[in-house]
Each structure stands twice: as structure tokens, then as C-alpha cells.
Amino acid sequence: MKILHSMPCEDGFYMPAEFSEHYGCIMIWPHRRDSWQYGAYAARKAFAKVAEEISKSEKVIILARYDDYDSARFMLPPQIKVVEMESDDSWARDVAPTFVTNGKDIRGIDWGFNAWGGLVDGLYFPWDRDNRIARKICDLLDKDTYDKRNFILEGGSIHTDGEGTLITTEACLLSKGRNPDMSKEEIEEMLKKTLGIKKIIWLKSGIYNDETNEHIDNICAFTAPAEVVLAWTDDKNDPQYEMSKSCLDILENSTDAKGRKIKVHKLPLPKPVYIMAEECNGLDDMNGEPTRTPNERLAASYVNFYISNGSVICPQFNDENDKKALEILKELFPTRNVVGIYARDILIGGGNIHCITQQIPRFE
Amino acid sequence: MKILHSMPCEDGFYMPAEFSEHYGCIMIWPHRRDSWQYGAYAARKAFAKVAEEISKSEKVIILARYDDYDSARFMLPPQIKVVEMESDDSWARDVAPTFVTNGKDIRGIDWGFNAWGGLVDGLYFPWDRDNRIARKICDLLDKDTYDKRNFILEGGSIHTDGEGTLITTEACLLSKGRNPDMSKEEIEEMLKKTLGIKKIIWLKSGIYNDETNEHIDNICAFTAPAEVVLAWTDDKNDPQYEMSKSCLDILENSTDAKGRKIKVHKLPLPKPVYIMAEECNGLDDMNGEPTRTPNERLAASYVNFYISNGSVICPQFNDENDKKALEILKELFPTRNVVGIYARDILIGGGNIHCITQQIPRFE
Numbered sequence: 001m002k003i004l005h006s007m008p009c010e011d012g013f014y015m016p017a018e019f020s021e022h023y024g025c026i027m028i029w030p031h032r033r034d035s036w037q038y039g040a041y042a043a044r045k046a047f048a049k050v051a052e053e054i055s056k057s058e059k060v061i062i063l064a065r066y067d068d069y070d071s072a073r074f075m076l077p078p079q080i081k082v083v084e085m086e087s088d089d090s091w092a093r094d095v096a097p098t099f100v101t102n103g104k105d106i107r108g109i110d111w112g113f114n115a116w117g118g119l120v121d122g123l124y125f126p127w128d129r130d131n132r133i134a135r136k137i138c139d140l141l142d143k144d145t146y147d148k149r150n151f152i153l154e155g156g157s158i159h160t161d162g163e164g165t166l167i168t169t170e171a172c173l174l175s176k177g178r179n180p181d182m183s184k185e186e187i188e189e190m191l192k193k194t195l196g197i198k199k200i201i202w203l204k205s206g207i208y209n210d211e212t213n214e215h216i217d218n219i220c221a222f223t224a225p226a227e228v229v230l231a232w233t234d235d236k237n238d239p240q241y242e243m244s245k246s247c248l249d250i251l252e253n254s255t256d257a258k259g260r261k262i263k264v265h266k267l268p269l270p271k272p273v274y275i276m277a278e279e280c281n282g283l284d285d286m287n288g289e290p291t292r293t294p295n296e297r298l299a300a301s302y303v304n305f306y307i308s309n310g311s312v313i314c315p316q317f318n319d320e321n322d323k324k325a326l327e328i329l330k331e332l333f334p335t336r337n338v339v340g341i342y343a344r345d346i347l348i349g350g351g352n353i354h355c356i357t358q359q360i361p362r363f364e
Numbered sequence: 365m366k367i368l369h370s371m372p373c374e375d376g377f378y379m380p381a382e383f384s385e386h387y388g389c390i391m392i393w394p395h396r397r398d399s400w401q402y403g404a405y406a407a408r409k410a411f412a413k414v415a416e417e418i419s420k421s422e423k424v425i426i427l428a429r430y431d432d433y434d435s436a437r438f439m440l441p442p443q444i445k446v447v448e449m450e451s452d453d454s455w456a457r458d459v460a461p462t463f464v465t466n467g468k469d470i471r472g473i474d475w476g477f478n479a480w481g482g483l484v485d486g487l488y489f490p491w492d493r494d495n496r497i498a499r500k501i502c503d504l505l506d507k508d509t510y511d512k513r514n515f516i517l518e519g520g521s522i523h524t525d526g527e528g529t530l531i532t533t534e535a536c537l538l539s540k541g542r543n544p545d546m547s548k549e550e551i552e553e554m555l556k557k558t559l560g561i562k563k564i565i566w567l568k569s570g571i572y573n574d575e576t577n578e579h580i581d582n583i584c585a586f587t588a589p590a591e592v593v594l595a596w597t598d599d600k601n602d603p604q605y606e607m608s609k610s611c612l613d614i615l616e617n618s619t620d621a622k623g624r625k626i627k628v629h630k631l632p633l634p635k636p637v638y639i640m641a642e643e644c645n646g647l648d649d650m651n652g653e654p655t656r657t658p659n660e661r662l663a664a665s666y667v668n669f670y671i672s673n674g675s676v677i678c679p680q681f682n683d684e685n686d687k688k689a690l691e692i693l694k695e696l697f698p699t700r701n702v703v704g705i706y707a708r709d710i711l712i713g714g715g716n717i718h719c720i721t722q723q724i725p726r727f728e
Contacts, residue, residue, distance in 0.1 A: 002442045066450045066493070069500060078366045082503050084449050086430045129430070136433060139446050140504075 002144040003135070004107070007193040013100035013107055014196025017162030017222055018307045019333075021362040023106075024059030025308065026137060027051055028356070029072040029082075030090040031065055034124075034291045035349045037282030042345040047090075048075050049341050050306070050313060050353055055079050057310025059360075061140075063087060063133070083140060088115070088130040091351055093217065094154035096358035097134040097145065100195065106363045109146045109194055110134035111153040116212050117177025118152070123211060123350070124286065141360065151190055152178040156215040156355050158191070161225045164198035164257030166191055171205045171214040178213075199257035203250055205243045207231060210299035217354045218301045220247060223265070223332040226256050231301045232266035240269065267328055270319035273300040279348055292348070304352030305329065307359075312336050315343035315352045366508040367499070368471070371557040377464035377471055378560025381526030381586055382671045383697075385726040387470075388423030389672065390501060391415055392720070393436040393446075394454040395429055398488070398655045399713045401646030406709040411454075412439050413705050414670070414677060414717055419443050421674025423724075425504075427451060427497070447504060452479070452494040455715055457581065458518035460722035461498040461509065464559065470727045473510045473558055474498035475517040480576050481541025482516070487575060487714070488650065505724065515554055516542040520579040520719050522555070525589045528562035528621030530555055535569045535578040542577075563621035567614055569607045571595060574663035581718045582665045584611060587629070587696040590620050595665045596630035604633065631692055634683035637664040643712055656712070668716030669693065671723075676700050679707035679716045 008014070027047060030036045036043040051060045055077065063085040064072035072082045087095070094116075097108025113131040115122035131149070138145035157172045172178075173187055182190070184202075191197050206214025219231045230247055233240050251262045277294035285291070302325035305314040312333045316322045322340060330338045346352050372378070391411060394400045400407040415424045419441070427449040428436035436446045451459070458480075461472025477495040479486035495513070502509035521536045536542075537551055546554070555561050570578025583595045594611055597604050615628045641658035649655070666689035669678040676697045680686045686704060694702045710716050 001437075001445065003437075069496070073365075073367075073499075073503070078508075081365070081506060082500075083447075084500055086448065132433070135437075136446075136448055139437070142445060144442075 001139040001142060004144055004146050006146070008100045008107065008109065008146055009193050009196045012102045015098060015100050015160050015162070016361050017160055018359055019222070019224065020162055022058045022309050023360045023362050024061060025054050025306070025360065026092045026096045026358045027060065027062050028087050028090040028092045028095070029062055029064040029068050030349065031068050032089045033284040034286045035089055035283070037279050037348060043349060044071065044075055046341065046343060046345040047356060050356065051080055052077055053311060053313050053339055053341065054306065054308045054357070057308050063092075085133060085136060086129045087133060088124060088127050090349070091156070091355050092358040093156045093355045095130040095133045096137055096155065098155050098195070099359070099361050101361045101363070104364045105143070106361050107144045107146060108134060108138040108141075109148055110138070112149040112151055113154065114152050114177065116154065117175060120177030121175070121213070122177060146194070148194060154212065154215065155358055156212060156217040156351070158195070159216050159220065159222055160195060160197065161222045161256060163225050164196070165201065166195060166197045166199070167201045167203065167220055167222070167228070168216050169203045169206045169214050169219070172212065172216070175213045197257070201250065201254045201256075201262070203247045205246060207299040207301050208240045208243060209297045211350055218299055218304050218352070219244070220251070221303050221305070225258075226260040227263045227265065227332070229265045229267040229303055229328070229332065231269050231303045233269045238272070265328060265332060267302050268321045268324055270300050270302070270317040270321050273298045273317055273344070273347065275348060298347050300347055301352070304354040306353050306357045307333070307336070310337055312338045313353055314338065314340050315346065316340040317344060317347070318342065365503040365506060368508055368510050370510070372464045372471065372473065372510055373557050373560045376466045379462060379464050379524050379526070380725050381524055382723055383586070383588065384526055386422045386673050387724045387726045388425060389418050389670070389724065390456045390460040390722045391424065391426050392451050392454040392456045392459070393426055393428040393432050394713065395432050396453045397648040398650045399453055399647070401643050401712060407713060408435065408439055410705065410707060410709040411720060414720065415444055416441055417675060417677050417703055417705065418670065418672045418721070421672050427456070449497060449500060450493045451497060452488060452491050454713070455520070455719050456722040457520045457715075457719045459494040459497045460501055460519065462519050462559070463723070463725050465725045465727070468728045469507070470725050471508045471510060472498060472502040473512055474502070476513040476515055477518065478516050478541065480518065481539060484541030485539070485577070486541060510558070512558060518576065518579065519722055520576060520581040520715070522559070523580050523585055524559060524561065525586045525620060527589050528560070529565065530559060530561045530563070531565045531567065531584055531586070531592070532580050533567045533570045533578050533583070536576065536580070539577045561621070565614065565618045565620070565626070567611045569610060571663040571665050572604045572607060573661045575714055582663055582668050582716070583608070584615070585667050585669070589622075590624040591627045591629065591696070593629045593631040593667055593692070593696065595633050595667045597633045602636070629692060629696060631666050631689055632685045634664050634666070634681040634685050637662045637681055637708070637711065639712060662711050664711055665716070668718040670717050670721045671697070671700070674701055676702045677717055678702065678704050679710065680704040681708060681711070682706065
């Protein structure tokens with residue numbers, strides 16, 4: 001593996017859409033005691049279900065800490081590869097590389113990671129184990145890596161159509177905890193040069209109470225070029241209403257890199273989901289403070305799905321909108337198997353199915 | 365990766381000779397402070413030279429602990445893959461799987477490892493990190509693994525011609541620290557069934573003061589079917605003389621699995637090599653006791669070479685026999701590049717080039 005310091009776009013590389021063909025998917029076996037209740041057993045079962053579904057149509061590689069290797073190996077079916085790797089938490093989307101392709105081979109971008117805000121409003125300290133994962137994954141795959149550790153970015157904060165358009169949120173990318181010394185224009189320039197982007201659509205905000213500073217991947221996702229799903233509620237008393245409405249207005253008044261209007265499909269939100277005291281009781285404190293308090297609203301959203309080669313895997317919450325969300329996705333992904341997986345045990349950790357996965361594009 | 369409990373020979377698998385074609389080689393980045401003097405810097409340089417030479421003709425995968433990943437990555441050239449993995453020490457020959465083949469695919473045997481003698485005369489405690497390496501390497505390579513952890517064996521204690529013959533030493537395999545509840549016949553049976561062996565040639569002993577209980581790979585190695593090199597001294601005052609002479613007598617009176625007489629090529633030993641006080645001063649104590657004492661004789665031998673696809677890599681000791689050993693190997697390996705690497709900094713750790721490598725046979 002070579003460590004490169006050039007810009008991917010100068011080398012003819014760009015970030016493909018998630019719905020392009022994959023070689024496989026990276027996930028991380030959950031372990032953190034202040035993120036995952038009661039020793040992460042319920043979370044591990046949910047992660048295993050997601051991994052098994054993905055493994056039906058692409059290679060799945062699960063990273064497990066030294067102490068957790070056997071747990072992962074014996075809870076996962078044999079077609080899934082388990083690889084020892086240290087981590088601080090289990091959000092592959094945000095700590096694994098963002099892969100770029102030149103149509104033949106792939107390379108991985110190793111962004112800086114500071115636990116969603118570093119010493120300003122990050123969620124844990126230290127985060128060095130997470131920050132070192134991306135490079136090691138590239139080494140594992142024998143793929144060269146771009147060292148962009150001087151730019152803080154999580155994979156969950158960007159979505160691309162693979163045709164030059166990127167969507168993101170200002171709430172996250174312009175947050176004070178990430179790249180406070182860079183202007184919006186400088187951040188745009190960095191995204192364009194690293195990801196091969198021509199046009200960036202900036203939404204203001206994401207999902208209410210989303211502790212990632214409102215990652216794009218919980219509110220809006222490309223389902224095809226010039227088509228997105230947007231997390232939506234009709235309840236004007238819900239603070240989410242204004243947030244989603246603002247996104248809708250921006251999207252409906254935007255064109256993509258190829259000049260096309262964006263078609264927006266509303267994906268209904270589940271009713272607000274709250275953490276329970278019983279769940280909070282299974283979490284370690286952090287520095288003597290609880291990481292979750294009973295009745296805290298969780299950032300539940302059906303948009304947080306993963307697109308594998310053969311399926312679209314969508315979180316379910318035992319909500320009356322569960323089925324509706326799957327039906328909408330079935331219409332939008334007619335060639336894929338749309339699968340719902342009950343995901344409360346992932347949501348409690350602070351994200352969902354998209355957040356715990358990172359696709360590896362196909363290579364020759 | 366599947367974890368198998370059958371016997372490889374029943375599944376049509378056997379251990380190929382080291383001089384058969386390889387996919388690649390496993391090594392482990394040295395780190396142990398009571399094995400490698402002065403923070404293992406000199407050892408790392410020597411390991412890197414060996415790895416680089418091997419990488420000219422086959423894939424090299426280096427396992428590095430979390431803390432050592434960057435050290436390995438930046439000291440090694442990009443064609444070498446560095447993979448995070450915990451270990452207690454750095455002897456890939458003894459802790460990586462012994463691979464078996466059916467002519468198309470390979471599988472790895474995961475032997476029990478107890479640091480060369482467990483609580484009887486093992487060299488360190490605990491050894492659980494080492495004992496867990498073999499399974500994880502198979503997972504990394506997507507190759508199924510045989511769980512034989514109930515049988516203690518190190519890769520350095522066996523050599524095979526790939527045609528049904530195995531050589532080993534009684535000093536090691538019948539030692540009290542390994543499988544004390546098994547008879548010699550039961551051990552033979554285990555080796556035959558796991559490695560596809562028909563005939564075992566038992567030498568009595570190995571190299572004088574070899575702390576592995578005298579591994580075969582330091583005294584005798586196959587160079588071709590029915591041909592071996594044997595570490596040799598003509599100095600009758602050296603305790604090694606009687607040990608090597610005993611091996612010679614046994615080998616010259618043995619036939620292999622195919623009924624052929626064994627041709628023995630004497631490979632001269634270097635003059636006795638002793639560790640110096642200055643080197644001992646760079647080693648941590650173990651439980652308050654030194655692991656090496658000044659003027660201790662080290663088990664130096666040219667037989668501890670590695671056969672890669674393109675070369676034979678032989679330790680050198682700044683000894684007058686260095687060149688002679690290379691010349692003999694050149695005659696025995698006419699199609700390979702015979703390369704000497706100065707290896708005192710590996711020898712100090714307790715083994716040599718063969719001990720720090722483990723070949724992965726070619727697969728389709």
C-alpha cells in the first residue's frame with residue numbers, strides 16, 4: 001500500500017454512488033460500554049443480521065478488537081471475514097476510508113476523524129484508535145491510500161450520485177468542532193478535489209437531536225442520479241418539520257452537476273423514539289456523566305439504509321410507518337431486494353444501518 | 365472461514381514441501397522487550413531486509429501489534445502488506461498456521477502453542493496472543509482452519525518433503541512441556557493424519573543450547589525429495605559434534621516414504637556465537653530474572669534459511685563459513701537466488717530467518 005499526498009481528482013479518481021456495484025462492505029463489531037447497552041449483546045445480534053443480509057450479495061469484512069475476535073467469529077456465519085483491529089467505537093461509515101475509483105481500481109481516502117467534534121463537541125475522547133482505521137483497511141485490501149488526515153470528515157456527512165453531485169449539511173460540515181479554520185469555499189474545494197465533485201448541494205440541517213451534528217445520511221440519500229429520498233413528517237408541532245421543510249425547499253430549487261432538477265421522494269419518519277430508563281441503566285457513564293438520559297429522543301430515520309449489490313437494508317422500529325418506508329423503497333429500487341431489520345439496538349448507539357457500514361466499490 | 369474438526373488427510377489435504385510454490389509468507393513485527401535488545405530497532409531492520417528479499421518473488425504479510433503498525437508501515441516498502449494483530453512475540457514459523465493443500469486450495473492447521481514448553485520449560489507466560497494467531501491468519505486469507513489446539517506443535521519442529529516424509533527431533537516432540545500424555549506412537553499418528561505423512565524420521569537432537577528444545581529447522585532441512593542439509597562441525601570438542609553425528613548416522617541409515625535413501629549434505633556451522641553484555645543490557649528482565657546472560661552460547665546455524673519462490677535466504681554471522689554455506693546452498697538450489705542476510709540481530713531473539721517466516725502455499 002502506498003500512502004499518497006496528491007488529490008484523487010488529479011489522479012483521475014472520484015467517489016462512486018453507493019448504488020454502483022460493490023466489492024464488499026466494512027463493519028465494526030460493537031463493544032463500547034458507554035454506547036451499547038448491557039455489553040453490546042443486543043447490538044451484536046442486530047449487527048450480525050445486517051452483516052448476514054449484506055453477505056448474500058457482496059463480501060463482508062468485520063473488524064473486531066483483539067478481545068472480541070472470538071465473539072464475532074462465533075456469532076457470524078463463515079462467509080463473513082473477521083479481522084482483528086482496534087477501534088474506539090463501531091461506526092464504519094465514519095472511520096473506514098471513503099473509496100474512490102478510476103473505473104478500474106480503487107483507492108481509499110483517510111480523512112481525519114475526531115469523534116464528531118473533537119474537544120468542542122465530540123462524543124468521546126480519545127479517538128486515536130478510530131482515526132487509525134482507514135489506513136489499515138486500505139493496507140488490508142492492498143489499495144493505496146490518500147492521507148487527508150488534516151481534513152476532518154466522516155463518511156456519513158456526505159452522499160454523492162457518482163456523477164459529480166454531492167449533498168451535505170451545513171450543520172455538520174460547518175460545525176466548529178471539525179475544520180474551524182476553513183471557509184465554506186475552502187471546504188467545497190477540498191470536497192471537489194478529493195471526491196471528483198462539480199456541484200455541492202448544501203442542506204441546512206439534518207435529523208433533530210442527531211448527535212453527529214446532523215449527518216446527511218440520516219435525512220437524505222440518493223436513490224438514483226437526480227433522485228433522493230428525504231426524511232419527512234407532516235407534524236408541524238415536531239421540530240423536525242421545519243428542518244425537513246427547509247431541506248425540501250432547497251432540494252426542489254436545486255439542479256445537480258449535470259443540470260437536472262432533483263426529484264424528491266418523501267420517506268415518512270417513524271413516531272419519535274425515546275430511550276428508556278432500563279436501556280440507560282445498561283450503559284457505562286463517561287467521566288462520571290451518563291451518555292444517555294431516560295426519555296431522550298433518538299434520531300430515528302428510515303433514510304439510514306444501506307444499499308448492497310442485491311438489497312436495500314432499511315431500519316425498522318416497530319412503527320406503523322415501517323411497512324410504508326419499505327414500500328416506497330421497493331418502488332425506488334426495483335432491481336433490489338428491500339429488507340427491513342429491526343434496528344432499535346443500533347439506534348440506541350447513536351446511528352443506524354448506514355452508519356455501521358461502509359461500501360468498498362468494485363475493482364478489476 | 366470455517367472451523368473444521370476433521371483430519372486433513374481424510375479430506376485429501378497434506379503439507380507441501382517448503383520448496384513447492386508459494387502464494388506468500390507471513391512474518392510478525394518484533395516488539396517484545398525481553399527478546400529484542402534496545403526496543404527491537406536492530407531486529408526490525410533485519411526483519412525488514414528479510415521481508416523485502418522475500419517480497420521480490422511472493423506476497424509478504426507482516427503482522428504488527430496496534431502500537432507498532434506505523435513503525436512497520438513506514439519501515440517496510442509498499443508492496444508488503446501490514447496487518448494489525450496482537451502477538452506475544454514474533455516467531456511466525458511457530459504460531460502461524462501450518463498450511464496443507466489438496467493441490468487446488470489450501471487450509472491452515474491451528475496447533476496449540478504454549479511458548480515452547482508451557483509451564484514446564486516454556487519461554488514466557490502468558491502466550492494466549494500467540495496461540496490465537498493461526499486462526500486469525502486463516503480468516504484473513506479466507507481459508508478454512510483445522511482446530512488442533514489440543515495438540516501442541518510449532519511449525520519449526522517439523523520439516524516435510526511434500527512426498528510423505530517428515531523429519532523431526534525427539535528432544536522437542538517428546539519433551540515434557542508439550543504433549544506429555546501422548547506416546548510417541550500417538551504423536552506419530554497425529555502427524556500422519558494432520559499432515560498426510562507416511563514415514564517419520566526421528567533425529568535425537570538439534571542444535572546445542574537451542575531453547576526451543578532443539579527444533580529440527582535449526583539442524584536439518586529438506587532441499588529436495590530425499591536430500592537434506594545437516595548442520596555440521598568437525599570440532600570433536602564441541603558438544604555439537606556428537607549431536608550432529610547422531611543425526612548423520614540416523615539419516616544415512618534411513619529411507620524416506622518412497623523407499624529412497626536420504627542424501628545428506630553437510631552445512632558447516634559458524635564458530636560458536638555468544639551474546640555480549642552490551643546486548644544483554646538492552647533486554648528487559650522477565651519476572652526479575654535476565655532472559656539472557658553475557659557469554660551465553662546462541663544457537664547459530666546456516667540451516668535456518670527460508671526458501672521463497674525466487675530465493676533461498678540464509679543467515680550470515682560475519683563468520684569465515686558464511687560464504688561456504690552460501691556456496692553449498694547455491695549448488696543445491698540452482699534455480700534460486702541464494703542470498704545471505706546478516707542475522708545476529710535475529711539470532712539474539714532465539715531463532716533465525718526460518719523461525720520468523722511461515723510460507724503460504726500457492727492456491728488456485
